[in-house]
Amino acid sequence: MNADRRRDAAAGDIGRVEFAPEAAATPGAYPTVRMRRNRRDAWTRRLVAETALTTDDLIWPVFVMEGRDAETPVASMPGQVRVTVDRLAKHVEKAAELGIPAVALFPVTPAEAKDAEGTEALNPDNLICRAARELKRAFPEVGLVGDVALDPYTSHGHDGVIRDTRVGAYVHNDDSVSVLVRQAVNQAEAGIDVIAPSDMMDGRVGAIRRALDAEGFIDTRIMSYAAKYASAFYGPFREALGSAQALVGDKKTYQMDPANSDEAMREVALDLAEGADMVMVKPGMPYLDIVRRVRERFDVPTFAYQVSGEYAMITAAANNGWLDRERAMMESLLAFKRAGANGVLSYFAPEAARLLRGR
Ligand SMILES: NCC(=O)CCC(=O)O
Numbered sequence: 001m002n003a004d005r006r007r008d009a010a011a012g013d014i015g016r017v018e019f020a021p022e023a024a025a026t027p028g029a030y031p032t033v034r035m036r037r038n039r040r041d042a043w044t045r046r047l048v049a050e051t052a053l054t055t056d057d058l059i060w061p062v063f064v065m066e067g068r069d070a071e072t073p074v075a076s077m078p079g080q081v082r083v084t085v086d087r088l089a090k091h092v093e094k095a096a097e098l099g100i101p102a103v104a105l106f107p108v109t110p111a112e113a114k115d116a117e118g119t120e121a122l123n124p125d126n127l128i129c130r131a132a133r134e135l136k137r138a139f140p141e142v143g144l145v146g147d148v149a150l151d152p153y154t155s156h157g158h159d160g161v162i163r164d165t166r167v168g169a170y171v172h173n174d175d176s177v178s179v180l181v182r183q184a185v186n187q188a189e190a191g192i193d194v195i196a197p198s199d200m201m202d203g204r205v206g207a208i209r210r211a212l213d214a215e216g217f218i219d220t221r222i223m224s225y226a227a228k229y230a231s232a233f234y235g236p237f238r239e240a241l242g243s244a245q246a247l248v249g250d251k252k253t254y255q256m257d258p259a260n261s262d263e264a265m266r267e268v269a270l271d272l273a274e275g276a277d278m279v280m281v282k283p284g285m286p287y288l289d290i291v292r293r294v295r296e297r298f299d300v301p302t303f304a305y306q307v308s309g310e311y312a313m314i315t316a317a318a319n320n321g322w323l324d325r326e327r328a329m330m331e332s333l334l335a336f337k338r339a340g341a342n343g344v345l346s347y348f349a350p351e352a353a354r355l356l357r358g359r
């Protein structure tokens with residue numbers, strides 16, 4: 001083969017070249033290798049896709065509030081609402097019909113029911129317990145995730161109880177764990193299937209596991225918020241729950257520093273050793289590197305929480321006409337799967353499930 005023909009072959013003029021041993025002998029290089037070949041048609045793109053998002057990957061967080069036959073919009077999360085317990089079944093019906101495996105319940109506790117100790121968390125008739133009983137009755141096949149932390153119930157908005165110590169007022173680890181354990185058992189008794197401690201106290205997973213087992217709840221799962229960061233992206237959630245006004249100070253003495261990644265590996269290792277069945281990274285999109293590391297290191301069911309601020313960002317941009325809502329939503333959810341997550345808690349869950357069903 002002369003130089004001209006080689007040049008033509010390199011330019012892709014295959015009509016004039018029967019065999020180009022030089023090109024074939026250049027492994028892994030252009031023009032033999034053309035990455036665009038597999039992208040050329042929808043059917044090959046489908047064949048070579050490495051990950052997929054399905055409805056089975058979704059958990060939908062839902063806000064419940066006191067009252068009767070009412071629903072109020074969450075201003076900073078357009079499209080999300082708080083619903084009264086009597087409307088909850090209707091609210092969750094579409095998610096159940098779409099086959100979303102589980103919902104996560106969050107209570108809007110009235111200010112008058114809050115106190116410094118988060119006592120309402122232990123009330124067997126609190127919002128979460130009533131919501132759990134109602135949903136178990138209406139949709140026994142839908143998994144119920146119960147958040148365990150005191151922030152929806154405390155007047156100061158912290159996830160645990162505050163004690164005066166020699167270094168000043170502080171969210172006290174072990175006293176908080178004692179309350180969280182009782183909160184977890186209270187939820188399990190009401191029918192919550194998955195206890196999800198989101199408080200970031202040390203040792204709470206083991207303490208909760210022992211308490212659940214002692215009460216006979218041996219199959220109640222624990223999905224620990226193992227690597228939960230002190231993040232600005234929770235802002236809209238606190239508005240939804242009314243805990244934003246309540247919060248005194250910040251949560252940096254128990255939630256993780258966004259600068260840290262190795263520390264997340266230790267947090268996950270500890271929660272697994274204490275008996276967590278599933279672990280979670282939170283927030284989601286800014287922390288996909290953590291999801292990937294957890295997945296690769298531990299090979300355990302790993303979840304991510306696409307938090308309220310992430311929902312708000314995409315929704316606000318879409319409402320301004322700056323982003324295509326559906327495409328940004330689906331791409332963001334798929335990214336969790338690509339990063340290694342088994343599933344995602346997302347306010348987009350029913351919307352995404354509806355789109356997936358249409359495919
Ligand atoms: N423990 C649950 C949350 O804090 C949710 C945060 C969010 O969606 O911003």
Ligand SMILES: [Mg+2]
Nearest residue numbers: 200201202267
């Ligand atoms: Mg921990």
